[in-house]
Amino acid sequence: MTAPSAVGISRTTRPLAPPRRTRRGSRLRYTLTVLAFLLPSALPLLAFTIYPMIGAFWTSLHSWNLIGVMEWVGLENYTTLLTDDATRRVFANTLYYVVGYLPLVYIGGLALALALNSLIPARNLLRGIYFLPVVTSWIVVALVWRWLLNPSVGVVNAMLGGLGIDGPGWWTDPYWAMPSIILASAWKDLGFVMIILLAGLQAIPTDVQEAAMIDGAGRFRRLLNITLPLLSPSTFFVVVISLINGFQVFDQVYAMTGGGPAGSSTVVVQQIYDLTFRYSSAGEASALSWLLFLLVLAVTVIQLIGQRRWVTYA
Amino acid sequence: MTRTRWMAGAGIAAALGLTLTACVSGSTDDPATEPAGTTDDGPVTITYTNFISAGGNEENLDTIVDAFEAEHENITVEVTTLPYADYFTALQTDLAGGTVADVFDIEFANYASYQASGVLAPLADVDTSVYQTSLAEAYATDGTQYALPSSFSNVVLFYNKDLFDAAGLDYPTADWTWEDERAAAEALTDADAGVWGDYQPISYHEYYKAVAQAGGQFLNEDGTAVAFNSPEGIAAAEWLVNKSGTTMPTAEQGAGTPDFDSGLFAGGELAMWHTGIWMFGALAEADFAWDIAVEPGDAQQASALFSNAVGVSASSENQAAAAEFAQFLTSSPTTVDVRLESGWELPPIADQAQLDTYLQQENPANRQAVFDSLDQVALAPSIGDGQAEMQDIVTEELTEAAAGRTSVEEALASAEERVNALLG
Numbered sequence: 001m002t003a004p005s006a007v008g009i010s011r012t013t014r015p016l017a018p019p020r021r022t023r024r025g026s027r028l029r030y031t032l033t034v035l036a037f038l039l040p041s042a043l044p045l046l047a048f049t050i051y052p053m054i055g056a057f058w059t060s061l062h063s064w065n066l067i068g069v070m071e072w073v074g075l076e077n078y079t080t081l082l083t084d085d086a087t088r089r090v091f092a093n094t095l096y097y098v099v100g101y102l103p104l105v106y107i108g109g110l111a112l113a114l115a116l117n118s119l120i121p122a123r124n125l126l127r128g129i130y131f132l133p134v135v136t137s138w139i140v141v142a143l144v145w146r147w148l149l150n151p152s153v154g155v156v157n158a159m160l161g162g163l164g165i166d167g168p169g170w171w172t173d174p175y176w177a178m179p180s181i182i183l184a185s186a187w188k189d190l191g192f193v194m195i196i197l198l199a200g201l202q203a204i205p206t207d208v209q210e211a212a213m214i215d216g217a218g219r220f221r222r223l224l225n226i227t228l229p230l231l232s233p234s235t236f237f238v239v240v241i242s243l244i245n246g247f248q249v250f251d252q253v254y255a256m257t258g259g260g261p262a263g264s265s266t267v268v269v270q271q272i273y274d275l276t277f278r279y280s281s282a283g284e285a286s287a288l289s290w291l292l293f294l295l296v297l298a299v300t301v302i303q304l305i306g307q308r309r310w311v312t313y314a
Numbered sequence: 315m316t317r318t319r320w321m322a323g324a325g326i327a328a329a330l331g332l333t334l335t336a337c338v339s340g341s342t343d344d345p346a347t348e349p350a351g352t353t354d355d356g357p358v359t360i361t362y363t364n365f366i367s368a369g370g371n372e373e374n375l376d377t378i379v380d381a382f383e384a385e386h387e388n389i390t391v392e393v394t395t396l397p398y399a400d401y402f403t404a405l406q407t408d409l410a411g412g413t414v415a416d417v418f419d420i421e422f423a424n425y426a427s428y429q430a431s432g433v434l435a436p437l438a439d440v441d442t443s444v445y446q447t448s449l450a451e452a453y454a455t456d457g458t459q460y461a462l463p464s465s466f467s468n469v470v471l472f473y474n475k476d477l478f479d480a481a482g483l484d485y486p487t488a489d490w491t492w493e494d495e496r497a498a499a500e501a502l503t504d505a506d507a508g509v510w511g512d513y514q515p516i517s518y519h520e521y522y523k524a525v526a527q528a529g530g531q532f533l534n535e536d537g538t539a540v541a542f543n544s545p546e547g548i549a550a551a552e553w554l555v556n557k558s559g560t561t562m563p564t565a566e567q568g569a570g571t572p573d574f575d576s577g578l579f580a581g582g583e584l585a586m587w588h589t590g591i592w593m594f595g596a597l598a599e600a601d602f603a604w605d606i607a608v609e610p611g612d613a614q615q616a617s618a619l620f621s622n623a624v625g626v627s628a629s630s631e632n633q634a635a636a637a638e639f640a641q642f643l644t645s646s647p648t649t650v651d652v653r654l655e656s657g658w659e660l661p662p663i664a665d666q667a668q669l670d671t672y673l674q675q676e677n678p679a680n681r682q683a684v685f686d687s688l689d690q691v692a693l694a695p696s697i698g699d700g701q702a703e704m705q706d707i708v709t710e711e712l713t714e715a716a717a718g719r720t721s722v723e724e725a726l727a728s729a730e731e732r733v734n735a736l737l738g
Contacts, residue, residue: 068431
């Protein structure tokens with residue numbers, strides 16, 4: 001009898017070996033015990049994730065207006081979507097959002113984490129303040145940003161006006177609608193990135209930093225050659241989560257622009273919502289959900305493979 | 315090892331990726347047409363979900379429901395009121411999820427789609443002679459009644475008499491044309507005083523009407539393609555679009571955001587306003603004099619007519635009681651009185667004598683314009699499942715033209731191509 005393989009457990013943790021007995025019954029009991037612990041989380045996962053996924057796939061093979069009878073159309077929804085300009089546009093808009101949002105939120109979060117990891121006064125209070133937007137409802141945040149960025153009475157344009165700059169139309173202008181959303185999103189998520197990176201910074205052993213200092217490494221060199229490489233597991237986590245969230249962006253778009261003006265900020269999930277609840281095309285919406293899922297899956301898999309090249313586990 | 319982490323990561327990606335995107339699945343059970351319960355076998359509770367009372371008429375609806383319950387001691391009605399903007403999303407979700415109310419509101423634009431989907435119970439025992447014939451017929455399919463009209467309303471030209479007096483201009487009349495309105499609007503607009511001459515939403519609902527006013531057609535005769543990319547259609551689009559930034563605020567100045575126009579008019583900063591008669595109640599307390607006129611036309615007059623209705627759910631277990639309530643809600647004397655007194659939308663009843671009380675009320679004085687507008691109506695195009703998308707496309711293209719990001723000709727050509735694709 002050999003121990004079961006350590007599926008799903010990383011190399012740094014030794015798997016809990018079952019009691020080394022030869023009787024078959026105790027192994028079975030061990031398996032059942034493990035299953036019993038997994039069940040509470042597995043059941044909701046099956047009911048609210050796996051089952052709806054399968055349901056959405058089934059729906060995607062039909063034409064359905066959400067209230068009438070479903071009609072089988074095979075892969076027609078997928079071929080319609082893949083040849084439709086609107087699909088290209090919503091994926092392009094989503095990509096625009098991700099490309100704008102990710103660097104902004106990462107660099108901003110890193111700067112905050114570095115600042116609040118040093119011995120400055122009231123740093124716990126400041127950490128709390130920067131984390132507040134993360135736990136605030138998106139609807140509230142979006143309404144506040146809509147007001148801040150109001151073209152005629154907003155604070156931002158009033159301040160720009162004070163500097164002699166004629167502020168843009170923000171969410172009323174197709175060229176500025178997406179930057180408006182990116183700005184609000186980065187502001188709201190800074191605190192989340194900050195907390196993760198802060199935890200990562202505090203896990204970096206001080207002796208490594210001290211050794212580098214003794215060797216004459218300056219502040220910038222230590223950041224570049226010690227801090228950032230040792231922070232890479234946290235960075236990796238932040239990038240993976242932010243990308244997944246970024247591709248699924250919806251709340252802020254819905255609340256700030258509704259996808260407008262003229263579809264300039266319509267992202268994939270907004271399109272899924274419109275197709276389902278406004279345009280009576282739940283089948284097409286389900287197909288688009290699956291296309292988005294496959295994209296997110298592909299991006300995440302590429303990152304998981306790519307991480308071997310740049311993530312350092314201390 | 316790398317492989318296990320890889321798998322775990324892929325699993326997380328899968329789970330997170332679909333928490334949101336998979337939310338669109340739902341049940342597809344055919345709504346069962348079960349035998350209706352009767353009103354005689356003990357107390358029943360029926361549910362009614364509405365948007366018609368949202369935003370100011372909740373108490374009026376309560377009065378009607380109380381009167382119904384007093385007359386029908388064994389029926390209790392539970393009312394849920396949702397704002398119009400969220401109503402149809404909630405209704406579709408409830409229909410798909412099997413949690414729809416026994417009685418629910420619909421509007422004429424989407425009646426055909428709901429009827430075809432089989433969610434409306436046939437209302438065989440209803441006496442439809444109490445309703446205006448055209449309104450009752452609007453909610454019948456193949457000779458069977460599937461919903462009951464609950465109200466009708468239209469859009470007229472509201473104007474601020476004080477601003478007209480101050481400018482020394484004559485009040486709008488039923489003889490006015492677009493040219494008269496344009497001239498007055500330009501004279502009344504006073505940017506320094508923050509006063510605008512005119513406000514008309516740049517949207518699908520205004521556009522199909524304006525096309526009719528210009529003498530054109532929105533769809534071709536058999537409804538297979540659009541017909542608005544014509545000289546009349548272009549004139550209608552220019553009529554709306556050219557107001558923006560000259561006599562009417564632009565989108566950047568706030569146009570198009572909820573309650574912007576009503577705030578402007580109620581604040582005495584707007585001289586003329588194209589809006590529905592459902593605003594009478596809200597403007598009753600205005601501290602300036604105002605009245606209404608039939609909307610000006612160009613080649614001809616053409617007014618928008620809106621009608622709401624209630625249907626009984628095909629899956630309701632209390633269809634008889636639900637139908638009883640639907641009838642009371644739409645045609646009882648209580649309803650007629652409440653609607654006429656409060657200036658809510660008009661009751662859809664056939665008996666014109668009962669409408670006299672409405673005409674005799676003050677503020678606005680020219681209530682006859684509400685009925686005169688019915689003489690020439692621009693019928694709303696109805697294309698079934700593509701309806702909402704068509705409306706969005708037209709509004710979007712016109713908004714782009716109003717913002718100056720595209721020309722009216724380009725906007726209409728693009729709208730023509732996109733709507734024709736919907737019509738297949």
